[in-house]
């Protein structure tokens with residue numbers, strides 16, 4: 001989208017131990033060598049790696065992010081991590097409402113919205129995920145689902161600075177399947193339109209990422225689609241060559 005700096009974001013999910021930090025160094029090295037200064041890069045890491053990753057990325061153009069946060073700042077929530085803790089560990093961004101959180105942890109739009117607000121309370125950018133299931137796609141309700149998720153998951157105080165939207169068709173995540181370019185274009189245009197209805201003119205500058213089986217081989221086609229302002233990359237963000245290959249597609 002004209003006037004929008006694209007963002008290529010990685011999501012390591014529940015992958016990565018100390019050994020994986022070498023991959024992170026390679027990714028950072030690729031961006032440091034001026035791979036593409038026009039593109040912003042982010043890696044959302046397991047909470048256990050975040051502070052070490054943030055140290056490694058200290059002088060790098062690649063930013064570090066979390067994959068989820070609790071809505072509260074602190075308290076009796078065993079096993080949870082707050083947005084403030086992620087910020088303290090060196091994160092600049094946090095993913096909220098990833099479909100794996102919505103499915104595995106029963107996260108509703110209300111919960112996702114509260115998490116986005118928690119991210120802002122802590123000074124993080126929220127990467128808010130939406131996307132239809134296979135059944136919803138087959139049933140022809142994709143655009144309605146996206147409307148409902150944008151309405152419910154995106155706070156009215158979202159801006160192009162504090163929020164990024166990620167369109168991730170659930171059936172395309174980790175499956176090797178991707179929607180057609182026309183379907184991606186339709187979904188992104190619809191999301192842009194719903195954001196404009198909700199947020200006004202600033203929606204024109206909000207980044208809308210595509211996520212779901214993005215690889216170096218399909219990145220240029222996906223990233224060239226109207227209203228696609230970057231990618232959220234799962235599996236292919238674990239290998240430096242793949243992640244850098246996707247970023248190079250710009």
Ligand code: PEP
Nearest residue numbers: 173174211212213234235
């Ligand atoms: C994701 O987890 O956000 C994702 C898009 O995964 P993958 O790239 O592996 O489909």
